Structure formats: structure tokens, C-alpha cells
Amino acid sequence: MAKLVILTEGMTNPSDGKLACAVLRYRTDEVVALIDSTIADGQKTCGDVLNGLGGDIPIYANLDGVEGDTFVIGIAPAGGKLPESWRPVLTEAIRRGMTVLNGLHVFFNDDPELSELAQQSGAEIHDVRCPPDDLTVSENIAKDTPCFRVHTVGEDCNVGKMSAALELDAGLQNAGKVSRFIATGQTGIVVCGKGLPIDRVISDFVAGATERLILEDQDAEFLLVEGQGSLIHPLYSGVTLGLLHGCAPQAMVFCYDANRKFLRHCPDFPIPPLEELIQLYETSASYICPSKVVGICANTSQMTAEEAEREIKTTEDRLQRPVNDPYRYGVQNIVEAIIQAKAQG
Amino acid sequence: MAKLVILTEGMTNPSDGKLACAVLRYRTDEVVALIDSTIADGQKTCGDVLNGLGGDIPIYANLDGVEGDTFVIGIAPAGGKLPESWRPVLTEAIRRGMTVLNGLHVFFNDDPELSELAQQSGAEIHDVRCPPDDLTVSENIAKDTPCFRVHTVGEDCNVGKMSAALELDAGLQNAGKVSRFIATGQTGIVVCGKGLPIDRVISDFVAGATERLILEDQDAEFLLVEGQGSLIHPLYSGVTLGLLHGCAPQAMVFCYDANRKFLRHCPDFPIPPLEELIQLYETSASYICPSKVVGICANTSQMTAEEAEREIKTTEDRLQRPVNDPYRYGVQNIVEAIIQAKAQG
Numbered sequence: 001m002a003k004l005v006i007l008t009e010g011m012t013n014p015s016d017g018k019l020a021c022a023v024l025r026y027r028t029d030e031v032v033a034l035i036d037s038t039i040a041d042g043q044k045t046c047g048d049v050l051n052g053l054g055g056d057i058p059i060y061a062n063l064d065g066v067e068g069d070t071f072v073i074g075i076a077p078a079g080g081k082l083p084e085s086w087r088p089v090l091t092e093a094i095r096r097g098m099t100v101l102n103g104l105h106v107f108f109n110d111d112p113e114l115s116e117l118a119q120q121s122g123a124e125i126h127d128v129r130c131p132p133d134d135l136t137v138s139e140n141i142a143k144d145t146p147c148f149r150v151h152t153v154g155e156d157c158n159v160g161k162m163s164a165a166l167e168l169d170a171g172l173q174n175a176g177k178v179s180r181f182i183a184t185g186q187t188g189i190v191v192c193g194k195g196l197p198i199d200r201v202i203s204d205f206v207a208g209a210t211e212r213l214i215l216e217d218q219d220a221e222f223l224l225v226e227g228q229g230s231l232i233h234p235l236y237s238g239v240t241l242g243l244l245h246g247c248a249p250q251a252m253v254f255c256y257d258a259n260r261k262f263l264r265h266c267p268d269f270p271i272p273p274l275e276e277l278i279q280l281y282e283t284s285a286s287y288i289c290p291s292k293v294v295g296i297c298a299n300t301s302q303m304t305a306e307e308a309e310r311e312i313k314t315t316e317d318r319l320q321r322p323v324n325d326p327y328r329y330g331v332q333n334i335v336e337a338i339i340q341a342k343a344q345g
Numbered sequence: 346m347a348k349l350v351i352l353t354e355g356m357t358n359p360s361d362g363k364l365a366c367a368v369l370r371y372r373t374d375e376v377v378a379l380i381d382s383t384i385a386d387g388q389k390t391c392g393d394v395l396n397g398l399g400g401d402i403p404i405y406a407n408l409d410g411v412e413g414d415t416f417v418i419g420i421a422p423a424g425g426k427l428p429e430s431w432r433p434v435l436t437e438a439i440r441r442g443m444t445v446l447n448g449l450h451v452f453f454n455d456d457p458e459l460s461e462l463a464q465q466s467g468a469e470i471h472d473v474r475c476p477p478d479d480l481t482v483s484e485n486i487a488k489d490t491p492c493f494r495v496h497t498v499g500e501d502c503n504v505g506k507m508s509a510a511l512e513l514d515a516g517l518q519n520a521g522k523v524s525r526f527i528a529t530g531q532t533g534i535v536v537c538g539k540g541l542p543i544d545r546v547i548s549d550f551v552a553g554a555t556e557r558l559i560l561e562d563q564d565a566e567f568l569l570v571e572g573q574g575s576l577i578h579p580l581y582s583g584v585t586l587g588l589l590h591g592c593a594p595q596a597m598v599f600c601y602d603a604n605r606k607f608l609r610h611c612p613d614f615p616i617p618p619l620e621e622l623i624q625l626y627e628t629s630a631s632y633i634c635p636s637k638v639v640g641i642c643a644n645t646s647q648m649t650a651e652e653a654e655r656e657i658k659t660t661e662d663r664l665q666r667p668v669n670d671p672y673r674y675g676v677q678n679i680v681e682a683i684i685q686a687k688a689q690g
Contacts, residue, residue: 140579140611203551204544206583231586232632234485238551238587245582266485272632283625287577287617 004031005068005093009086011075012036012049012059018158019103019187020074024054026166026191032068035089037061063092071098072190080105090114097121103128103186128189129197131209138207142214143248143289148342149214151249152227152297153281155271157236157264159257160326161227162188164297167326168253169224171335180220182213184243188226198228199239206239210246222338225249231280234266241284248289251341253334254278258311259302274319294341295334296323349376350413350438354431356420357381357394357404363503364448364532365419369399371511371536377413380434382406408437416443417535425450435459442466448473448531473534474542476554483552487559488593488634493687494559496594497572497642498626500616502581502609504602505671506572507533509642512671513598514569516680525565527558529588533571543573544584551584555591567683570594576625579611586629593634596686598679599623603656604647619664639686640679641668 004027008020012034024031024046031054034046040061046054060066071093077083082090082104090108093100094117100108107127108114118125142149150168152161165181165188172179181188183195201209210225217223225247229236256274263269271277278293285291296319300308308328316323322333349372353365357379369376369391376399379391385406391399405411416438422428427435427449435453438445439462445453452472453459463470487494495513497506510526510533517524526533528540546554555570562568570592574581601619608614616622623638630636641664645653653673661668667678 138580140614143579199549200547202545203548203584203587204581206548207580231629234488234590234593234633235483235552236549237590238583238585239548240583241576241586242548242583245579248579269485280628284576288579 002030002070002099003068004070004072005033005035005063005066005098006031006072006074007035007086007089008074009036009089010038011077012039014050016077017075019072019076019190021050021053022162022187022191023072023074024050024057028054031057033057033066034059034074035062035066062089063096069098070101072101073104076104082106082108082111091117094118094123094125095121097123099123100125101128101190102126103190105129128186129200131197131201135201135205135212136208137204138211138246140211140288142211142246145214145218147214147218147220147223148251148338149223149225149247149249150251150253150338151225151244151247151285152253152255153240153244153293154227154230154255155274155277156230156257156260157233159255159260160297160299161255164253164255164326164331165224165226166191167331168335168338169222171331172222172224172338175335175339177222177339178220179222179224180217182217182223182225182247184210184213184226184228198243199236203238203242206242207246210243214247222342227255230263231284232272232277233263234269244281244285245288249285249291250289251294251338252281252285252291253295253297253338254281254293255297255299257299258308274315278319292341293321294337295331296321297331297334298323298325300325300328347375347415347444348413349415349417350378350380350408350411350443351376351417351419352380352431352434353419354381354434355383356422357384359395361422362420364417364421364535366395366398367507367532367536368417368419369395369402373399376402378402378411379404379419380407407434408441414443415446417446418449421449427451427453427456436462439463439468439470440466442468444468445470446473446535447471448535450474473531474545476542476546480546480550480557481553482549483556483591485556485633487556487591490559490563492559492563492565492568493596493683494568494570494592494594495596495598495683496570496589496592496630497598497600498585498589498638499572499575499600500619500622501575501602501605502578504600504605505642505644506600509598509600509671509676510569510571511536512676513680513683514567516676517567517569517683520680520684522567522684523565524567524569525562527562527568527570527592529555529558529571529573543588544581548583548587551587552591555588559592567687572600575608576629577617577622578608579614589626589630590633594630594636595634596639596683597626597630597636598640598642598683599626599638600642600644602644603653619660623664637686638666639682640676641666642676642679643668643670645670645673
């Protein structure tokens, strides 16, 4: 058990603090405090400002009196750079010898001041977006491994593919299966402690890096591979297809945001019908390994309970597959569909 | 006009010397010699060993008496590393102050001996596979540029997508059009002197790097963007899709090898019917910009003239699009189809 302190300075909200929220949700018992000097008043807790997430975990203005061993950068400022206002608390954490988990585009190990401080204090800095330098092209052998590979794919970025994979992994474990979550992005890596930042590897090595992740976890019966981007996203589609082909899934779970009408970062790009997108994923995947979308995760966070229930029911009727919102109603029906898909080979 | 000396040591053949052959074909007048000590006998010419390619250009064992200003690594040894046996002639070239064009995976600027020698002599080393470090994600604006973007795509790697783009570019220029070849791989970059090695950029930046190439050449009426890999290739598909979406073509030319039955590097992967692949490219491309395959380039180099003619005729009837083998019969019919596609908007 680590003792995590999460920096969310000035951005303690679900949108800017995606990584912080994921850590609060999936490593709850390890989090000892949030740091945000703009809201810390000695009283407010995480739960107060994050819709209950993190419960009584306190929010402090700085590290004074905080006992933690790991300092997590929980937010992603625009541009991915390190705001100078963060430097004092960050250098303090490094001086204390805390392990630093950094998911920003900018690597702290490349910062002369930070890396020198770390050397002096013995602090370890993990720039989780920095890929190892021994990656290679794929050998196209993930498809031949005996585990059942489930890949969460989606209509767009930021619709819940990581959450879906984590919840399905937990659901399979609850059902007594040996299952593993495979992280392919910085948040997933910080949550589960391993993985590769697929969007940062050399493009020729995307499938090879994914294949490596698959080969490393062959003691599991089920692998839940976190998806990235979308096959139709003008900015990131290449990452999505390389990842899809690299993990060669036998089954996919399709994720969408029930309120989204246009692609993220592309306000003039209407999202095509889900049927069409599901067909595109099944066609693209099947060139490597026969694969079907066996369940759908709907993100209904912007809906009332009544709207959400109607959305799930309607989508289930329309797409003829089990549908659920993982955070609202769990994923039991999709877990069952996955187990059934594996049984049917 | 540069004076090019091409190293093809021990590999003076079209398969290992793909880059050498491309330079001999497209920069013929600039090449002063090939270096291959394993076949140089004071008599043999390029034409003698490369089916006429390069004509009377001499082959020497080393640089003695050779007057050149640019030293081109023309071959790609297995693993992409620098064979130690090449070091003497390479260091000699650098000592003379020759510009070095290196398309290998290994970067000469990272080699202490070579970079120090270059510093002493003033030689410039261009590691053409080394991408610039200021690339970013795409802004999805290539689709809005006024030029007519033609992308050569294919069933597989190494079927002639670069050659097709170069020949179509030349054909359009012969037809009086302002056209430009856009290089996306090391061979194309050495041939035309600019471009980006798309398969070596960070995967998140593939579409962005391609977009940059499109934006840089907006003084042309036609852009011929060299394709990479294939949408169905398990090793490289991510690069292919990122490139396709980054250049947002209004038209595509589909390339195939008439004798190929299985994917390169994947001997158990039969190539699907061309109709299906063409459909896949048109569907995938059209999420960004409406696009059709307007012509087909058939690589018939392993066929007799009679077989080639039959292949072209049959494919034309079957796919209802103009078909040609660029090296055998030119691309006039496809150039006309491109001009017509642009006229029809």
C-alpha cells in the first residue's frame, strides 16, 4: 500500500482532474490527501468538491504535516507543461524523497532542477508517458495467445473506455475469473502500476508495444485492454487502429457518451450512428482476429436517472446487445456476455 | 545538382537496395558512382547488375578517385544497424566533408566517432528517419486546403505506393499541372529532398505530421502523398490510418502487386479481394473527407508482357477504374482520371 498525495492545484474537478479522479476511485484506500491551495480551508474534503468521490479524504494547501510517500500529478494543464506555480510543492515532495508519478507530456527527469533534487534525495521520478526505448514492430502473435482478449473501443476520446475496462476487470474477478486490466495510457498506468503509453510510442511500434503488454500477462484468463481514441477521430485514429490490431481482441466492448453529438476537438464532426461504428470496429478488427462487439457501455453521467434508464433500454433494443452504464448500474450483464463469448470460443 | 555516391556494399540488388534503386531512377543525372567492393571489377556498370537501371554509372570498390559531394546509404541491412564493414568507407566520406544521407533506423549523429568526424570536417549528416522534435497533434485542417490531395494506398507494404506517387506527380507535371510529390518515408525523402518519416514519429502526431506536409506545399494544385503500409497490415496499420486521415485526400490511387497472395511479413495472412480493400479505404477516408479510389496501379514486375496486359485488362473490367503498371506502361490513364476527379470537385 502506497500513501498517495495527489496534486490538483486550482483544478479539483472531474474534467481537468481526470487522473486524480481515477486514482481516488480505484486506489481510494491509498490516498491520504489532495493538494489544492486555491480551495483548501481546513474543512472541505474531496467528497465535498467531487460529488462524493474520495469521501473524507482531506484537501490541503501544501505538504506541511502531510504523511505520504508518493506524489501524484493529478491534473493535466493545457499544453501539458509544468506550470511554474506548481514547482514549490513539487520540489518539496522530491526533497522529502517521495516517489513522483507524472503523467504530463513534459518529463520531470528532463528538468535539470527536478532531476538533480531527486538524485540528492533519492526520490524516484516516474514519467509514465515516457516509453521504454527497446520497443519494436509487432510479430503479429497476440492473436495466437490462449487468453481471452477483450478490448474497450469507442465512438470518441473521453467516453469511458478506461473506466469500462477497469469495471469489467473487477466484474470478472468478482465472478471468480482470473482477469487483468491492461493499461495503455497514463491514467491507467498510474491506477494499475504498469502498462505502456501507447500514444507516445513511435508509430511503427504501436502494435508491437501492445503485443508486448498482451504477452506479459499470459497467466490471466481474461485481459481487459483499455482502448484509446476512435477509428474515426481525425487526430488519433492511427493510435486506435494500431492498438486494435496489436491486441487482436476476440471480443470488444463499445463505449459511447449518450449526450455527445459531435467529436471532441472537432465541433464540426457529427458522430455517425453507433451501428455503423460498431460495424467499422468489427470489420477492422477481424482482419487480424475474428471479433464481435459483445456489449455496450453508455456514459449517461449528464442524464437524469429516468433518461439514463430509457437510454439503456432503447440502445439495448436497437443494437441487440447488453448495454449498461458502469458507474451508474455496474456491468454485470456485460461481464456475463464476455464469459459467454469466451465459452463459445 | 548534387554529385551522389551511393553505397550498396554487398547488396546491389533491387530488393536490398530499394533506396539505391529509387535514387538511380529519379536522380539519375546526379549519381556519379555506386560503391560495392564485392562486385566492383573496373568494368561492371549499374545497368549490368540492375536490369539496365542507372545505365553506364560505374561501380567502384571504394572512394579512391571518386568525385562526389553527397554519400547516400542505399541499402537497408537486416535490423537497420550499421554493419561494421561499412565504417571505413563511411568515415572516409565524412572525412572528405561529403554530405551523408542516411535512411537507416540507426542515426549516425548519435554515433560518437561519426559525429565527431563530421564536426572536424564540416560534413553534414542527415539522418532522414529522425523526425523533428516540434511535431504536434493534428488540427484536422488539411481537409480545408484548396489543393487536390491524391494519396497512394495499397493492399500491403512494398507494392509500389511511392513509385506510383512519383510517376503520377511527373505525369501531372507533363500535363502542364503544378504538382508536388509529398514524401512520407526515408526513400521518398532522399529522392525529393524533403518530407517526414511518418513511421518514426510519435503515434499521437502521425496525422499532425502529415497535415504539416500538406500545409507546407499549398502553392501546388495537386499533391501526391506517398502512402505507407496497409490498413489491414497487423504490423503497420496504425501508421496507414493516421497518414490517411492526416492528408485527407479527395482521391486515392490503389496499388497492388499482381503476384502477391499473402501479406509481407505475415505468410499466413491471405490478401482479401481488392474490391473489399478499396471499399475499406474509401469508407475509412470518407470520415474525414469524401474520397474515392480513382485509379489502380498494378505492379506486374514478376509477369511476362502478355500476362501483364491480361492482368491490367481483367482488373480494369473487374474494378471499373483505370489500371496501369507505372514502370511498364506509364500512368497516363490514371493522370487523366485524377484531373477529371478534380474537375468534378
